[in-house]
Every structure is written in C-alpha cells, then in structure tokens.
Amino acid sequence: MTTIPDSYLTSRSRFQAHLADLTSRWPATRLTSLPLVVDPNLTTDVITCEPSVSKDRLLVITTGEHGIEGFLGSAVMELFFEEYVHRLDPQTTGLLLIHAINPWGMHNWERQNSSNVDLNRNFFDGDFARLKQTNPDYPALMPYFQPQEPLNNLAGSKLGFIGRTIRNFAVFGPRRIREAALMGQYNHPEGIYFGGFDRQPETDTMMTVYRQGFTGYKDISHLDMHTGYGPRDQMTLVTSPYEKRPAAELAACYGTPRVAAANPDEFYTMQGDMIDWEYQLAAREFPEAKFFAATCEFGTYGDSTIQAARSLRITILKNQLNQQGGSPEAAEWVKNEFRELYLPSESAWFEKALADSRKMFDTVIGLFAVK
Structure with a gap:
C-alpha cells in the first residue's frame, strides 16, 4: 500500500530497498548515493537501470528538488514501483530514478537548501552576475x-x-x-525564492547525472514531482517554454487534462529552471534524441x-x-x-494525488510498455 513516509531517512530506505527487484529485471542496475557537501550523511540517491539490448527509451522520475515536496514525490515513486515498473521492457527501456535532489530540504522539512537557495532557480550555465538585473x-x-x-x-x-x-x-x-x-531573485540571500550567487553543489550534481544518464538514448521522458501550485483537485502538467507541442497533444500523451506552460499567462516566469536547462542540454549535446520533460504539480491550497x-x-x-x-x-x-501548503493532511487530497498519478502513469507507461 502506497503511503507518505514520515521522514527523509524512511523515504530513502524505502527507495533503496527496490534495488534488488529492479536488478532482477535490469541486470545492469546500480545505486549511486551522492553525499551532500554540508552533511555527508544526507544523500541524493540515483538508481540507474540500463536496458539489455538497445537504448530506445529512457524514463526519468525525480523527487525532492524542493525538499518538503519530496514527501508526496516519494509516495508517487512508490506507486510507480508497486504498480507500473513491471510493465516496462528491460531490453529496450532504461530508468533513471532520483530520490531527494535536495536532501537537506527534505530532511528538515524546508523547501530551499541549507543556503536558502531555491534550486529550481539555480540551473544556469552562465554568469550569475547577469541575473542581478532580472526581477x-x-x-x-x-x-x-x-x-x-x-x-x-x-x-x-x-x-x-x-x-x-x-x-x-x-x-x-x-x-x-x-x-x-x-520568478527568482539574485541579490538578497535572506529573501524568498533566492536563486543564489553561484551554482549550488546540488545543481552541479544533477547536471552531471543528467549528462551521463541521457547518453545514448533515442527517446527521453522526464517527470519531476512537485506540490503547491494549481487547483487542489487536479494535478497540473507544467511544461517548459522550450516545449513546442500544444497543450491538447500533451494532455493526450501524458494522461492529464490540465496542462500549463511556464509563462505569466498560464503559470509564472522562472529563471534558472531545471527543466529549461535540460531542454537546452538536450538540444546542445543530444540533438538526435526526442526529449520531453515536465513538472507534475499537485495543487494544495488552490488557485x-x-x-x-x-x-x-x-x-x-x-x-x-x-x-x-x-x-x-x-x-x-x-x-x-x-x-x-506542500503536504496537506487531508486523506482525500492524498488519494486524489494518487489517482491523478495513476492516470498519468497509465498513459505514459502505455507509451513505454512491453508490446
């Protein structure tokens, strides 16, 4: 039965416990635990499952970029393990599963990292000084x-x-x-949505993981779990401005009736967004691959x-x-x-979040499933 873990450590242990089952289907499976610089006892955990025949498709699922949001993300990941992973073809489909991009935030029930940086405003390759003129x-x-x-x-x-x-x-x-x-701001380190004066170690870690993990695949889909934004009764698929397919097509492909682009009219503007950076990475280093990434936002307060x-x-x-x-x-x-705001206590909210996740996975896994 899928549940919300009571702590980061419980969540990490549950995630790591799936390694043996995955290895039985994907022999080339490995767990990499990447220690946090400020506290090596906290780790970002990465499970990589390499397909045995050909790298046709890669499914990426990530949680905990905004630490506290990783608790619902952990439950969605557990749902994937329990009900969907067995439907994938280990000969042609790979997995890149990431637990707690921001382990300090998850461990401390905070959204930002230990330096008060919002990691989803920190994915930037250029000179951070230029960002001081934004916002x-x-x-x-x-x-x-x-x-x-x-x-x-x-x-x-x-x-x-x-x-x-x-x-x-x-x-x-x-x-x-x-x-x-x-939007993110780059001048006031004690302020809200601070994007940092430079790239954070967690960001550097994820950039390396994505570069290595995407290599060789023909078709890459990334679903990143978040909570907070949108109506309380419906998951929203938030897409990057770099994604050119229309909302109706994406709704059909990914099993969610609500799609919003990350712009001021439908969502809001962001600087240093992780998924935007991935699109740029894919265009620059993996131009032959078909690439899609989106945020799965489970609304809490309402919109x-x-x-x-x-x-x-x-x-x-x-x-x-x-x-x-x-x-x-x-x-x-x-x-x-x-x-x-990030993990409502109402059981009906959690059950609806799982229902929306099932609807999404039913559609997404159908694109990847064993024929």
Missing part, C-alpha cells in the same frame, strides 16, 4: 517580502500582511507581485486569488521565521501551515 520589481517590494523583525506577534503579522497586500496590489497589481515573488495570497503569506512568514526568529507560538503555527 526589477523585487527591490521595491522587498519590505513586503522580507520583514526585518522577529515573528513574535503572530496576530499582528497576519493583519499587517493583509494591509500591506492591499496597498501593494493597488500599486503593482496581483500579476506583478506574483512575478516578483516567484484562486485568495488562496494565492494565503500561499504568499505563509511563504513570507516562514522565511521571516527562518531569518529573524520568532515566538514558539508563531513557530508552531507557521510549521503547520507551511506543511499544509
């Missing part, structure tokens, strides 16, 4: 996004957020505020303007607590609200 609205909104006092008066902070939100909505409008908050404001509120308050400290009462409330 022009963030400096003006910094007092709103980054309160400088400890989070002691929780009730006052909630009321103050409402007032500041109304004022900023009047000046900037909700769309510009959303873009400024979510109304009110729910988006609630999400931004807890993002700001959580960062304020991390950077400035706060009272035990505030810390407990923020911890619970933050977990609800």
Whole structure:
C-alpha cells in the first residue's frame, strides 16, 4: 500500500530497498548515493537501470528538488514501483530514478537548501552576475517580502500582511507581485525564492547525472514531482517554454487534462529552471534524441486569488521565521501551515494525488510498455 513516509531517512530506505527487484529485471542496475557537501550523511540517491539490448527509451522520475515536496514525490515513486515498473521492457527501456535532489530540504522539512537557495532557480550555465538585473520589481517590494523583525506577534503579522497586500496590489497589481515573488531573485540571500550567487553543489550534481544518464538514448521522458501550485483537485502538467507541442497533444500523451506552460499567462516566469536547462542540454549535446520533460504539480491550497495570497503569506512568514526568529507560538503555527501548503493532511487530497498519478502513469507507461 502506497503511503507518505514520515521522514527523509524512511523515504530513502524505502527507495533503496527496490534495488534488488529492479536488478532482477535490469541486470545492469546500480545505486549511486551522492553525499551532500554540508552533511555527508544526507544523500541524493540515483538508481540507474540500463536496458539489455538497445537504448530506445529512457524514463526519468525525480523527487525532492524542493525538499518538503519530496514527501508526496516519494509516495508517487512508490506507486510507480508497486504498480507500473513491471510493465516496462528491460531490453529496450532504461530508468533513471532520483530520490531527494535536495536532501537537506527534505530532511528538515524546508523547501530551499541549507543556503536558502531555491534550486529550481539555480540551473544556469552562465554568469550569475547577469541575473542581478532580472526581477526589477523585487527591490521595491522587498519590505513586503522580507520583514526585518522577529515573528513574535503572530496576530499582528497576519493583519499587517493583509494591509500591506492591499496597498501593494493597488500599486503593482496581483500579476506583478506574483512575478516578483516567484520568478527568482539574485541579490538578497535572506529573501524568498533566492536563486543564489553561484551554482549550488546540488545543481552541479544533477547536471552531471543528467549528462551521463541521457547518453545514448533515442527517446527521453522526464517527470519531476512537485506540490503547491494549481487547483487542489487536479494535478497540473507544467511544461517548459522550450516545449513546442500544444497543450491538447500533451494532455493526450501524458494522461492529464490540465496542462500549463511556464509563462505569466498560464503559470509564472522562472529563471534558472531545471527543466529549461535540460531542454537546452538536450538540444546542445543530444540533438538526435526526442526529449520531453515536465513538472507534475499537485495543487494544495488552490488557485484562486485568495488562496494565492494565503500561499504568499505563509511563504513570507516562514522565511521571516527562518531569518529573524520568532515566538514558539508563531513557530508552531507557521510549521503547520507551511506543511499544509506542500503536504496537506487531508486523506482525500492524498488519494486524489494518487489517482491523478495513476492516470498519468497509465498513459505514459502505455507509451513505454512491453508490446
């Protein structure tokens, strides 16, 4: 029975335990545990299954780029192991399965890494100094996004957020505020959605894993598990601006009725996105391969303007607590609200997430299945 693990360590052990079963079908299977620089006891774990005859297809599934989101990702990965992996042809299909891209974040129930960097704003090959010119609205909104006092008066902070939100909505409008908050920023290391001053070790690790893992395959599909964005009752397949196929075609191919492109009209703009970087990698180093990658976003709060404001509120308050400290009462409330944003406690939400995952895997695995 598929369950959500209670900790990063439990999740890692469960993932590693599938090695023997995979090896029985893919003899050329290996587990690579890549230790984190800041804490070698925490690892990103990579299972690679090489096909025995020809590298026709590669299925990539990744979890935990935003640490806390890895708990639902772990359950989806377990569902794949339990119900779908046996339907693949080990002669022609390879697997690249990655547990906890951001192990520190998952272990500590945080979204960012230990340096407060959002790894999905950090995949960038060029000079990070150039990124300082992006996100022009963030400096003006910094007092709103980054309160400088400890989070002691929780009730006052909630009321103050409402007032500041109304004022900023009047000046900037909700769309510009959303873009400024979510795009990624490269100047304020204590701020929200900080993309870093340079590439993080976790990012370098994943770049190497993808370069090595994609080599030789004719058809590559990557599904990256996330939570937070979108309607509460429907998984959204979020595609890269580099993906040229229309939404209707992708919905049919990947078994989800809701497809959104990562742009301001359908999702939001991102700098340093992992999947965008993969598309560039594939075009540059694997031009003969057919390539597709997308984020599977399992919505939590919902996608109304009110729910988006609630999400931004807890993002700001959580960062304020991390950077400035706060009272035990505030810390407990923020911890619970933050977990609800990325891992709702309602059992019906989890069951719907599994149902959406099954629908997706039924379609995707059909493209890869034994004929």
